[in-house]
Each structure stands twice: as C-alpha cells, then as structure tokens.
Amino acid sequence: MSGRRVSFRAIRDEMARRIGQREWAPGALIPAEEALAREFGAARATVNRALQELARSGLIERKRKAGTRVVPHPVREARFAIPLVRQEIEARGQTYHYRLLSRAEEGLPEAVAARMKLKTGSVRLHVRALHLADGAPYQYEDRWINTGAVPGARAESFEVVSPNEWLVAKAPFSEADLTVFADAATEEEARLLNVASGAPVFVVERLTWLVEKPITLVRMVHPGTHRMVSRL
C-alpha cells in the first residue's frame, strides 16, 4: 500500500463511529473482514484486531459463517477493584497505620447471620479496627469472620496485622458481594473518624465466599469525602 500504515485503533474508532452514528444499524450485519480490509487498505489481521476489541467491549457480536452483527442493546456494567486498604492508602502516597479496636468471639446478630447464611447466635469472631492515612482516620472496619471456614483466625490476635491483610494471605475467596451506600455517622463512627455526628459517611459492605462458604462480612465506613472509582 502507499502512504502510512493504518492502525487498528483508527479502524476500531471509525467502526465505533459508524455504530454510534447508526450508519451501521443496531442488529445489522456488517461487512466481512476481507471486505473491510480492502476498504481500509489494511491487512485482514489488523481489521480482525479492531473487530475483536469492539466485540470485547460489547458493541458487536461475531459468529463464524454467520458474520458480525451490531449488538442492539449493549450490556452495561462497571467494574470496581477490591484493594487492600493498605495498598489503597499507599497508592495515594500516604503513610498507612492500623489500630485494633476490639476482638471477641460473640454470637451473631440476626442481620449478620442472615447475610452470611449462618445461625443466629452461633459464635464467630468479631473484630473492629481503624485504618489511618498520614495519621488521619481513613476507614473504620467492623468485621465478622466465619471461623468455621477459617479456623486459623481464632489463633490470630490481629494486633499488628489487620484482618484484611491476614485474610488475603490466608483465606482466598472466589466471590464477593458488595453493597455501597451513604449514611449519617453514628456517635461512635463520628468520634472514630473525626467527623461531626450525623455527617455523611460512605459505607461499603463486603461479603466474601469461597464457593458456597461465607468467609467474612465487613462493614467499612469512610468519611463522606471518600471516592470509589471504577477501573479505567
């Protein structure tokens, strides 16, 4: 070919534009790779890469023999990273500190038991802790650990190592359920996080499972300024 080579990004973007502008209608069949390669003056492999990226991002669907179609209603979802608090803080260039507030084996409150699919009142490990960034309160953590699935936790004091890090190292999980919402700080949360009582706090509740077994349920409370950002 004459002139500069055509990049797969340019081809991808042009095809995305056609989909966006409805030049290629929702549900419609688009030209085959070879035809597109001729049109764009590129190798078929290059067009293929562009198409694969569009397919991966959910804009088109491809089937051998049947060809490539514009997906009528692309599926929409956002992904959020599940980081260690320590990493989250250190990634901001701040110094991390950890403080254990309490640790006890207690009977499960009804609400907690229900979510973990365990029996109300059965005894599990309850840990409360504070995570600080450059000395300022960053996250208050209230956690229940299913010692049935993670027996080693009963022998750990959590005075130096946070439950978060201990669990990551010792108890892998396969699924996580997350719930996020805003709330007004309770008296205790306000005191611990150094905000006004009733001030907005950002709460993340995370329940992790190893295949059907609950591992841990944690409620993480942040000052309202905290942002949770999807991966880019």
Add this chain to the structure above:
Amino acid sequence: MSGRRVSFRAIRDEMARRIGQREWAPGALIPAEEALAREFGAARATVNRALQELARSGLIERKRKAGTRVVPHPVREARFAIPLVRQEIEARGQTYHYRLLSRAEEGLPEAVAARMKLKTGSVRLHVRALHLADGAPYQYEDRWINTGAVPGARAESFEVVSPNEWLVAKAPFSEADLTVFADAATEEEARLLNVASGAPVFVVERLTWLVEKPITLVRMVHPGTHRMVSRL
C-alpha cells in the same frame, strides 16, 4: 517447527500457572518475548498475544525496554450493573415518573470539560431532571451531553423522554467510568429530593465513552438510603 502449532491460550495458561505456583515470583522480571517464543516454539506474535491477555487481566505489567514483571498483588474486582433509572424503579414494583427541570446549551465548566476531555467553555447540552418512584423523589440528575458526538440530542426536548432512555436508544457507549461517594445535600438537592439540607446523599457520577469519544457525563444524586449492589 515440527508437530502441532502452539496456541496462544496454551502459552497464556502455562504462564499463568507459573505465576500462580510462584515459579515466576511476585515482582520478578520474566523472560523477553523472543526468549519465550523460542522456549515455546511459537512465533513472537503468538507469545505477545498471550502476554497481552495476562497484562489485561492484571497479572503482569509490561514496559518497553524495562520488560515484563509479575504484579505482586493481583487486584480482584466487583461488577455493578448500569441500569436505566426507569427499570431500576419498576424492578422494585414502583411506578416511575419523570420530570424535566431544565435544558440549555451552555459553555462547559472547567471541571466538566476536564473530565470529558473537551475544551472549557465550548458549548454542549446541559439537562437537569428528576426521577420519581411512586411519586417520591428517587434520583436527581444533572447531565452534560457531548453534542459533538451525539448531534441528534440538540433536536430533542427531553420533556417526555428522559436523557437516560433517549441516549440508550440513540447513542451506544462502549465504556463507562463510575465514581460513587457520599455527600451532604445542597439546599437545592435537599428541596428536590425532599430531605433535610445537609442530610447524607448518595452520589453516582457516570462518564460514558464510545471508544475514545466522550458521550455524556451525569451526576445522579439519591437520598442516603439508596443502595448500590454488585451483581451476584
């Protein structure tokens, strides 16, 4: 080479295994593409594809000249669905209502322009609206639409159809960036959402792209009781 060709999946899986088994230690440098290609008896392009997939899934990090490293602590993720407000409300068995608050073509404030990667002060469409569930305020929406990428929006009044639904039908996107946080209701938000001024509100900001082009930036404000739950 003799024998069957080696697939990029086989190479990818074998490399993932080495990382999982610590044969390639966390943080360690792994061999360069050419060396791997020789080892696996494959073309460099094939090894490259395997490596790119591992990089995309977060297991390794690649830099020109510096080489490829095993990421010390792979990050897990949670996925959240991105629903239509109407569907979200109707799925709760409630009746949906929509009210347009304002619609104008205005210059972009600096903060908005920066996030959309557009020029400050360039004119785009600004829409504010309210979504109600069983007559009660559910979500206050403050939205900018990039009429450069979605020209049809300039001809739409948004008096009956919400920008959310209109955009879903007319302007597909391939990626979405989400930011969620808690905030204190402003005077106006409090009035619109029927909560006390300064009460906790749950804010979701969503920026969507069609490949590299910004489509719309929307700030959605909910009463603090609102929950956002990951897909199970």
Add this chain to the structure above:
DNA sequence: GAGTGGTCTAGACCACTCA
C-alpha cells in the same frame, strides 16, 4: 544508543456453523 514491547503485513490453514 540499544533493548524491549507494540504493531502491521501477507499468506496460510483451521474450526465452526449455516444452508
């Protein structure tokens, strides 16, 4: 400057699936 990853080409064969 040099080493490493990033991308493109031209050609080939394979694998799936529709008719």
Add this chain to the structure above:
DNA sequence: GAGTGGTCTAGACCACTCC
C-alpha cells in the same frame, strides 16, 4: 460444502524508555 471468523507464522519496522 462453503463462507466467515480464529489463529499462527516469519519478518519487518516503529516507539518508548532506560542507560
């Protein structure tokens, strides 16, 4: 059977970044 996407090769040149 035949059309379309999926993948692999061998070679080349480019682009970034470390030294």
